[in-house]
Amino acid sequence: DAGITQSPRHKVTETGTPVTLRCHQTENHRYMYWYRQDPGHGLRLIHYSYGVKDTDKGEVSDGYSVSRSKTEDFLLTLESATSSQTSVYFCAISNTGIHAGELFFGEGSRLTVL
């Protein structure tokens, strides 16, 4: 199994509070991704990173920011959480983007915003 650790795995918070989810990898993979999973929508890309300090937006990036100061860590921040951000968040990594390989997924972080 790819060495991907997401933390926290479960979090309950209140509307308006900041939240940071952490993805840590031990594979030294270049690419890292944050997806959210919601019923009826599958997985939707929030942000991704193609190197240290190199990030770009995905299809549902509003209300989210990311940072990647070192290869192994990719942080997802909700500056002011809203109930619509209640979801399961998955981190994924890849050594080659999707060009020749696959994405390896973490086990997910379940976030509930009350």
Added chain:
Amino acid sequence: AQSVTQPDIHITVSEGASLELRCNYSYGATPYLFWYVQSPGQGLQLLLKYFSGDTLVQGIKGFEAEFKRSQSSFNLRKPSVHWSDAAEYFCAVGSLRDYKLSFGAGTTVTVRA
């Protein structure tokens, strides 16, 4: 923009019966196509992928998929389903120009005894 449609939200199949999950994609360039499986409470695991060449690809756990360019489809099949195949299945598309995948909404498979 690339997109993936999985027409079936939920499929119920008897153990030992065959299974086919549908996937249609929309993409202007040559697509890279994937099927992932997600067991309850778990992350996603790659079943198989298609980049080029033979349009019938074999994957893990006895699954196969066929790429049909004329139909923009990449359907997943298994000849004989086991109870352990109960899970959610996602089709995904990407391309050489992209660093990312776009996923379909998923198909939940229930296996009955």
